[in-house]
Amino acid sequence: MINYIKESYNELKNHVTWxxxxxxxRLTVIVAAFxxxxxxxxxxxxxxxxxVIGKYFDWIKS
Numbered sequence: 001m002i003n004y005i006k007e008s009y010n011e012l013k014n015h016v017t018w019x020x021x022x023x024x025x026r027l028t029v030i031v032a033a034f035x036x037x038x039x040x041x042x043x044x045x046x047x048x049x050x051x052v053i054g055k056y057f058d059w060i061k062s
Contacts, residue, residue: 019027
């Protein structure tokens with residue numbers, strides 16, 4: 001287990017290419033914006049389906 005941790009650390013330190021700080025910030029903003037848009041889309045679809053199902057059950061009851 002110790003050997004695995006040492007090799008993993010060595011791999012991260014010497015063989016991984018990290019993005020620049022400005023690129024990381026730009027990608028973070030893109031991911032955050034996409035997450036907000038997706039959350040709003042899911043909220044909208046959920047609201048529409050909830051309304052449709054509610055009207056359907058009201059129609060069945062009457």
